[in-house]
Amino acid sequence: MIYRKEANFPYPVLSQFSLDYPEGAFHLDIDISELGSKSYRFAISYELKSPFLQNLLKKDKAELYIVFESKDVYFEKLDPFKDLNVDISKERISLDQKTNIQIFVVAKTRFSMRNNNELDPYYDNMKKDLYLSKGNVLAFSNVVKFNGDLKKPYQLFSMKVDKTIESEIKIELAQEFIQINFKKEEYKFPKFKNKEKLRYSYAYMGLQKALMKFLYDEGEQKEDPEIDIEEIDEPFNGLYFKLYTLMQEKNVTMLNTENVDEVIHAVSDNIIDKYCSAIEELDRDES
Amino acid sequence: MRVRLLKDSYFKEDTLYEDFLKDNIRENVKYISNEVLDIERDLPVFPVYMATGAEKARKEDFLEAFEVIENHYLGLDREILMSQKFWHSLLLIHFRDYLLEKYPQIKKSPSEFNRIVVKKFDWENYIYKALLAVQYVLPNTVSPQKAKYYRLIIDNLDVFNYIIKYKIFRNDIFLLRVLDIIDKNDLSKELKAEIHEMPGDERFGRRVIFEMNKEYPVIMSPMLDNALLEEIFLNHLHNYQKKYS
Numbered sequence: 001m002i003y004r005k006e007a008n009f010p011y012p013v014l015s016q017f018s019l020d021y022p023e024g025a026f027h028l029d030i031d032i033s034e035l036g037s038k039s040y041r042f043a044i045s046y047e048l049k050s051p052f053l054q055n056l057l058k059k060d061k062a063e064l065y066i067v068f069e070s071k072d073v074y075f076e077k078l079d080p081f082k083d084l085n086v087d088i089s090k091e092r093i094s095l096d097q098k099t100n101i102q103i104f105v106v107a108k109t110r111f112s113m114r115n116n117n118e119l120d121p122y123y124d125n126m127k128k129d130l131y132l133s134k135g136n137v138l139a140f141s142n143v144v145k146f147n148g149d150l151k152k153p154y155q156l157f158s159m160k161v162d163k164t165i166e167s168e169i170k171i172e173l174a175q176e177f178i179q180i181n182f183k184k185e186e187y188k189f190p191k192f193k194n195k196e197k198l199r200y201s202y203a204y205m206g207l208q209k210a211l212m213k214f215l216y217d218e219g220e221q222k223e224d225p226e227i228d229i230e231e232i233d234e235p236f237n238g239l240y241f242k243l244y245t246l247m248q249e250k251n252v253t254m255l256n257t258e259n260v261d262e263v264i265h266a267v268s269d270n271i272i273d274k275y276c277s278a279i280e281e282l283d284r285d286e287s
Numbered sequence: 288m289r290v291r292l293l294k295d296s297y298f299k300e301d302t303l304y305e306d307f308l309k310d311n312i313r314e315n316v317k318y319i320s321n322e323v324l325d326i327e328r329d330l331p332v333f334p335v336y337m338a339t340g341a342e343k344a345r346k347e348d349f350l351e352a353f354e355v356i357e358n359h360y361l362g363l364d365r366e367i368l369m370s371q372k373f374w375h376s377l378l379l380i381h382f383r384d385y386l387l388e389k390y391p392q393i394k395k396s397p398s399e400f401n402r403i404v405v406k407k408f409d410w411e412n413y414i415y416k417a418l419l420a421v422q423y424v425l426p427n428t429v430s431p432q433k434a435k436y437y438r439l440i441i442d443n444l445d446v447f448n449y450i451i452k453y454k455i456f457r458n459d460i461f462l463l464r465v466l467d468i469i470d471k472n473d474l475s476k477e478l479k480a481e482i483h484e485m486p487g488d489e490r491f492g493r494r495v496i497f498e499m500n501k502e503y504p505v506i507m508s509p510m511l512d513n514a515l516l517e518e519i520f521l522n523h524l525h526n527y528q529k530k531y532s
Contacts, residue, residue: 001456002455003503070369072419072458073454075458075510090365092365094365095366106507137504137507
């Protein structure tokens with residue numbers, strides 16, 4: 001039930017993807033602790049920067065909901081003006097798998113946008129005719145994520161020397177990393193000051209292999225597999241989860257055998273360009 | 288009961304199927320890790336595959352699965368109950384004899400084995416379906432109602448499947464509200480009916496859930512009250528019925 005698409009709405013909403021409320025913000029922070037051995041406690045703090053929406057909450061014309069999404073969805077209505085702790089039994093929620101949390105403001109009755117002075121001037125002429133209905137989302141916050149089982153959530157690669165491999169380089173997909181093994185230490189460029197960037201060509205190969213494997217393992221059909229990144233469930237496997245998260249963050253919506261290079265471009269922040277400038281740097285240093 | 292857990296690599300072993308048939312898994316270090324789960328109760332067997340067979344037998348199997356899960360599994364942490372490795376460990380090591388007797392087709396081919404025993408633990412897996420059914424119904428109902436909802440799920444399996452397929456609808460409150468609407472308006476048959484004019488196996492119930500998925504979050508259907516949800520649900524159904532019948 002988590003919403004993170006950059007979609008257009010038929011009416012103004014407050015979210016990080018929308019410019020409808022130029023001065024607005026809706027930010028969520030969460031602290032988790034264990035409450036005895038049977039439950040988790042989620043301490044919620046949020047900032048809703050919008051007097052208009054605040055007022056709707058105060059007048060009971062809108063409601064605040066929190067949504068937890070792990071293997072399935074759990075949601076609860078929050079009292080926006082009280083201390084916000086949500087306790088959930090471990091029978092109901094697990095945090096070893098990936099968990100996403102988001103809060104929403106939802107309309108409770110029909111009302112007009114006529115007096116909303118926080119909207120972008122674009123709406124000036126039409127807002128008197130804009131009515132929102134019960135059940136419409138008015139604002140959604142950032143998504144807070146927990147990667148319970150990942151040892152190193154932001155590390156994608158692991159490189160090491162293994163003299164026993166039969167090829168010069170061997171790329172393996174480990175539980176949580178793209179593992180790049182080198183037969184010789186020199187292949188890792190240990191002597192160069194920009195060695196990190198020099199290894200980007202290996203990273204490219206690793207990403208290519210990992211994304212193809214991801215595609216064939218998680219795609220539904222075996223021939224010409226295709227994955228709709230916005231629709232699939234979060235992958236079980238740690239490495240696939242990292243790739244999935246990365247693609248989502250970079251707004252990749254589709255992965256197929258044809259667009260792997262474009263996907264790498266989107267998720268990797270110009271690594272070929274950086275690799276190239278590292279070589280140029282070496283050349284300059286020599287001359 | 289002590290559950291011995293498999294190594295993470297069990298999935299990749301080419302010999303898994305053969306070794307299962309030969310009863311060569313439970314003592315084999317190739318598959319078994321040092322990890323164990325000590326659970327202070329018995330974890331009995333129950334039907335894990337309800338895709339084939341006569342309708343009556345399938346319904347009975349579902350009810351049996353609900354009952355066993357309710358009485359023996361519920362109350363374990365979700366971390367355990369939602370773990371594919373936990374279930375595959377139980378099936379491969381502890382349920383082996385039962386599975387071979389109940390589903391003799393496993394002996395015929397590895398693909399039957401993959402379908403019944405080491406099936407991915409997601410909405411298409413029958414253990415997963417039964418587990419969510421119990422977890423969603425039980426905490427929200429009292430005794431006579433419980434049986435009613437179990438029956439509604441079994442009688443409306445197609446809609447149930449589509450609700451737990453979409454991540455945004457995989458929720459107890461929403462499921463029960465939809466079942467109430469179906470019950471109140473006696474919609475089982477209509478929702479199950481195929482839409483012959485559409486390609487693939489499309490049914491009216493699936494299209495209603497599909498439309499609500501499309502509308503989310505402009506209309507946050509899981510959070511609506513019963514009356515408004517009913518209105519929206521019936522509206523989508525009538526639109527499709529007008530167009531296709």
